[in-house]
Amino acid sequence: MKHPAMKVLPIALAGLVGLSACGGDTTTDQADAPRAASDGDTGGSAKGDFGPPQGQPVKAVLTQPPLVPPATGRKAPAKVIVELDVVEKDMAISEGVTYTFWTFGGTVPGSFIRVRQGDTVEFHLRNMPDSKMPHNIDLHGVTGPGGGAASSFTAPGHSSRFTFKALNAGLYVYHCATAPVGMHVANGMYGLILVEPPEGMPPVSREYYVMQGDFYTTGKYREKGLQPFDMQKAIDENPTYVLFNSAEGSMTGDKALSAKVGETVRLYVGNGGPNLVSSFHVIGEIFDKVWFAGGTRFQENVQTTLIPAGGAAIMDFHLEVPGSYVLVDHSIFRAFNKGALAILKADGPENKAIYSGKEVDYVYLGDRAQPNMQAVAKAAESASTGELTLQQQVDAGKALFAGTCSTCHQAEGQGMPGVFPPLAASDYIAADAKALPRVILHGLQGRVLVNGKDYNSVMPPMAQLTDDEVANISTYVLNSWGNPGGRISKADAAAIRAQAPANAAGGE
Amino acid sequence: MRRAATWLLAALPLAAHAGDPGWARLPGGTFESVLRYEDARRGVRVAPFELMRTPVTNAQFLDFVRRNPQWRRDRAPRLFVEPRYLSHWKAAATIGPPARPEQPVTWVSWFAADAYCAAQGARLPTWNEWEYAAAADETRRDARDDPAWRERILTWYSRPSNTALPRAGLQAPNAWGVQDLHGLVWEWTDDASALLVDADNRKQGDADDTRFCGAGALSMDDRGNYAVLMRVAMLSSLAARDATAHMGFRCARTVVR
16 A cells, blocks of 8 residues: 655645634733732633533533523533534525525524633534535634634544633634635634633523624625625625624514513624624614623623624613614614614513604604605695695605605615515505505504515504695505505594504504 | 637647547646645646546446455455445445446545556546646636636535535536536545645644644645635545545546657
C-alpha cells in the first residue's frame, strides 16, 4: 500500500470573513488572577471558574425558536452534555419560496442552548450522513482559539466531541466556521447559547428566542420556487430577505408570539448576519431593560437597541395595553420590503388611562391632508342637501382611506401577507359588502379567511369616524381594485353602528 | 487572431478523443491554480495525462471487488476502510437494489479508490490535474471567471445529498470530453490528504503545524471561487479510510511520450 502523501501542500485557507478571535481572547495572567474585582466588576473569565463539575452529568435541554429552555436552576457547576445535529434541508423562506438551509438542529436559528457560568460543556456535533458539506461550530461563549471550530470540524456522517468550561456569563452567538464561512453563515448556520450568571437571570413571565439573519437568493424578493444562494449578492451585502427566525411569517398570524397584559416578556435576540447590523425595535413598547451586547449590564428605558452581526442582546418589557406589538429592524425598509417583521400579541383588558388610541391619528390626519379634504367637505355638503353622487363618495372615501386605512391595508388595498388582510379583489368583501362598514365601526378580531389565506389579528374599531365618513370609505373600497362596486349610505352606516357583532374588537 | 484562437480551443479537445473510448486525453500545460503556491507563482505545470470520462460506477467497482476479494466490504482491513465502506450495497458482492450498477460508486475510502486505479494500471488524479480538468465547461477550457458557471456549481454544492444519485454519464461532456466532474459526486484526489487546511479555516497564513512541520503555507488567490474552497474543505475533513454517501472517484494515467 502506497502512502497518500505526495507533494506536501499544507494550506491555511484564508477565511472569507475576517472574524476576529471569537470569545477567546482571555490573556489571564495567573499572578493577577486573585486580584479583587473592582466595584461592580464580575471579574470576567478570571473569576468564572467555580471548580470541577458536581454531581451526575446533565443533558442540556435544547429548544427550537421561538422557545427558550427553562432556567438551569443550578447552584453549583455541572457537566452539561450538548448534542447538536447538523442538518441540510429545504424550508420555506417566504410563502411559496423555499431555500436550502444548513442548520444546527434542523431549524434556523439553531437550537437554543442554556447553561450556567462555570459549567463544563461536553459538546457533540453530529453531521448527518446525507449532508453535502463538512461543518464545524464556533461558539462565542467558548474561551479558546477558534471557539471550538478546529475541534469540531466534522465530515458528513461523522460526529465530533470537544469540551469547554463556560467562564463568561452572557448571551452568545454560535455559528459554523467552515470555509467558505460567509456561505455557511448565510445559509443559516447560527444560533444562541445563554450562559446564565451564577445567580441566574431575574425571573419573568415569558421568554422568547428571536434571531435576525440576512439571506441572498438569485431570484427577487418573493420570487416563487426553490431559490439558490446568490454569492455575488452576499459579497455585495445586498440581501433579498432580512428575516426573524429565517422565514417571512415565522412569528405572525397563528404563529405570533403571545403574552398577556400584566406580564413581563423577555426576548433573547441574536443577529446571525452574515452582513447586516440590526436596529432592533418593538413598535409600541419601550424596553424596560436591555442587557446590551448580551453582556452583564443593563440599560433602562430603551427604544431601539443595536445588535451587531455575530452579537446578541436581552430585553425585558412589561405589557400594560393589549394589542399587536411589531418586532422590526428599524432600518425600516428591511421590515416592510425584506421581511424583518414579527408580531407579539398581548391579550387582556384595555387600559384607556394608559392608551386611548384614536385621537392622535384623527388630529394627525387633519393636519397633514388638508388639500385632499376638500373632497370630504364637498361630499359632506352634498350629503346634507341630498345630492351626493357616487363619484363624490368615492373621492371623499379615497382621501379618508389614505389617512386612516392605508397605514395597514396599504395604499392600493393590497394589505400585508400574514398580518393585514388585503382589501383589493377581496372575496371577503365580495361576499358581504356590509362587512366594510361593520368592521370599520366595530373592529374585528379572530380568524378570518381572505382570498384563501388565514389572518388572525386585531383591527381596532374606528368609531371616531362619522357615519358619512364610514359610508364614503366603504363606497371607495367597494369601487376600487377589482371589488364588485356598490354603495354604502349614511343610513346604512348608522344602522350598523347601532349593532355590535360577536367578533367585534374591544373598545367602543 | 482571436478567432483563430477560439477555433484552436474548439479543435484541441477533439484531438483528445482519440484512443481508449473511456478515457480523455488532456494536453496539460501551465495552469493558474486558485491556490497560491510559493514555488509556482506563475502557475502550476500540469503534464499531459488521461482522465476517465466518467466517475467509476458501482458495476465497475463490483468487477474490481470480484477480482480482488480482499477489497470486499467484509474482508477489507479496517485500517483502510471505515465500517460503512460499500454499506449501500445489498451484499459484499451484490450491488442492489436500491443501489444501481450505473450509479457512481460511493462509500469508498481513499485507500480503496487508490487500489482500484492501481488495478487498472492507473492512479488517482492529483488535485491540480482534477482542478485543471474541472475548470472547463461545455465549451471553454477555463470557465472559472464566469459568474454563471460558478453559480451552477455552487447550486449543486448547496443541496443536501438526500436523493438517489443519477447514473454516471448523463451530463454533457466538458471541453475536454470529460463528464460529471461537477454536479454528481465529490471525487477523491491522489494528494487529498496533503490538502491540509487548518480545521479552523479562518486562520490566514497558518499552516497546520500539528500534522506537518516545516511546511510552507498556501492561501487562496481567488477568494470569489467558493467552489474550490468547498472542495478543499470537503477533502480535508476526511481521513483516507473515511467514506461518505457522495464521495466517489475516477482514475487518471500519465501519458508516456
